Amino acid sequence: MSDDIQARLKRLRKAGRLSRRPKPRGPDVPPAAPTPAPAHHAPAGVTCLAELTGMEEISGERGAYLLRTVRYPLTHRQGRSSLGDLLTLPPDSARFLSENPDFDFRQAVFLDTETSGLAGGAGVIVFLTGVGTFEEDAYVVRQYFARNPAEERAYLPDLARFVAKRGGLVTFNGRAFDWPLLRSRFILSGIQPPDENPHVDLLHPARRLWRPRLGACNFGNLERRILDYQRSGLDIPSYMIPSLWFSFARGAGNVREMEAVLYHNLEDIVNMVPLAHIIAATLAGTVEPHPQDWLALGRVWQRSGDVAGAERAYRRALEGPQPPAHRAQAMRELALLLKRQERRQEAAVWWEALAGMNRPNDIEALVELAKYHEWHTGEIEKARAWTLEAITRAENWSSPYRRREALTDLHHRLERLERKRARSGENQGS
Numbered sequence: 001m002s003d004d005i006q007a008r009l010k011r012l013r014k015a016g017r018l019s020r021r022p023k024p025r026g027p028d029v030p031p032a033a034p035t036p037a038p039a040h041h042a043p044a045g046v047t048c049l050a051e052l053t054g055m056e057e058i059s060g061e062r063g064a065y066l067l068r069t070v071r072y073p074l075t076h077r078q079g080r081s082s083l084g085d086l087l088t089l090p091p092d093s094a095r096f097l098s099e100n101p102d103f104d105f106r107q108a109v110f111l112d113t114e115t116s117g118l119a120g121g122a123g124v125i126v127f128l129t130g131v132g133t134f135e136e137d138a139y140v141v142r143q144y145f146a147r148n149p150a151e152e153r154a155y156l157p158d159l160a161r162f163v164a165k166r167g168g169l170v171t172f173n174g175r176a177f178d179w180p181l182l183r184s185r186f187i188l189s190g191i192q193p194p195d196e197n198p199h200v201d202l203l204h205p206a207r208r209l210w211r212p213r214l215g216a217c218n219f220g221n222l223e224r225r226i227l228d229y230q231r232s233g234l235d236i237p238s239y240m241i242p243s244l245w246f247s248f249a250r251g252a253g254n255v256r257e258m259e260a261v262l263y264h265n266l267e268d269i270v271n272m273v274p275l276a277h278i279i280a281a282t283l284a285g286t287v288e289p290h291p292q293d294w295l296a297l298g299r300v301w302q303r304s305g306d307v308a309g310a311e312r313a314y315r316r317a318l319e320g321p322q323p324p325a326h327r328a329q330a331m332r333e334l335a336l337l338l339k340r341q342e343r344r345q346e347a348a349v350w351w352e353a354l355a356g357m358n359r360p361n362d363i364e365a366l367v368e369l370a371k372y373h374e375w376h377t378g379e380i381e382k383a384r385a386w387t388l389e390a391i392t393r394a395e396n397w398s399s400p401y402r403r404r405e406a407l408t409d410l411h412h413r414l415e416r417l418e419r420k421r422a423r424s425g426e427n428q429g430s
Contacts, residue, residue: 063154066145071138079229081274083139096283100198106134107167112268113178116242125152126185132269141269148249153189164194175201205279213292236260291320295330348372366390384417
């Protein structure tokens with residue numbers, strides 16, 4: 001990387017606008033020794049981007065552009081996983097990621113773009129598109145690179161043909177950003193966009209699985225926390241990439257800066273493979289999740305119709321250490337699941353446990369217990385006691401609207417219970 005960019009990064013860190021990457025959290029299981037990556041750095045003294053390892057100049061039907069090819073053996077490790085691990089999963093492991101039951105990672109294109117602007121729009125140029133595919137005994141990354149705005153139009157026809165020959169896409173936030181932008185560039189260049197479907201966007205299942213525990217599910221955080229992978233010092237922040245490319249396209253940049261951009265894109269394409277493996281394996285139940293991920297996993301399984309798996313996941317969540325809020329959510333999900341199956345007595349056990357957590361702003365468990373005893377056990381006194389406790393809590397709520405709405409329903413319930421109680425007393429007296 002050039003002295004200029006190193007100096008810019010140093011100034012940003014000193015000003016507090018760019019923090020250094022935190023050290024990765026230690027893995028639960030020590031990962032195997034990493035496999036050395038194929039060499040892709042520029043040899044000393046290289047002044048032309050076409051001289052980079054794996055790079056060649058292509059003369060396309062609309063002009064010249066650069067194409068870089070990097071091959072990785074399937075045994076290559078990225079953090080905790082080998083690239084070939086994804087291909088060892090059971091055939092139906094992708095069912096939680098794609099609506100297409102025949103989706104096959106072997107046929108898919110892993111795709112990521114680098115652009116002249118991060119917000120999108122008609123004037124944004126996709127100057128670099130990286131695609132990764134499994135080919136025989138290797139994972140092959142191809143990077144279509146435009147040295148100037150005109151070369152984008154030169155590589156797009158070849159890229160479209162390449163994608164069209166495969167069977168679907170794998171991206172990270174590609175549904176919202178990469179593919180819509182790339183599709184618009186195809187259309188503006190007079191090229192029929194290839195069919196993206198089936199399209200697996202890893203961002204959405206990653207959020208469903210890990211947002212409750214990790215919070216931020218950006219790609220960098222997932223690399224560190226889930227893959228246990230740390231990029232080299234060659235990497236640069238995404239927000240710097242557009243300005244670096246514009247500088248390069250005007251002739252003011254240098255090879256080292258563009259090597260950093262190519263490295264950034266290459267790592268994105270490669271790291272999507274182990275990320276897809278961990279997501280698919282976790283959702284398929286072939287790997288043990290983090291103890292705090294059982295709750296999220298149960299919700300995913302429940303939405304997919306796997307009720308037995310969801311119940312098992314909620315119970316596993318309650319067996320291990322959980323933050324109080326997560327424990328309460330696991331109790332609630334399990335109680336509701338049991339209730340829907342008419343297993344009300346079992347559900348009542350968990351409603352009582354949830355009520356015992358003394359959450360002043362939550363009366364759902366109290367109301368559910370009041371319903372259970374009023375309509376299913378016939379124990380009016382218990383139903384009345386739970387209702388009174390709910391009223392006591394609701395009276396202390398700070399929101400007038402929420403308090404008024406809850407108390408209206410609770411007092412209506414209490415009045416009905418008092419009538420039933422009175423009738424029961426009359427019957428006993430007679």
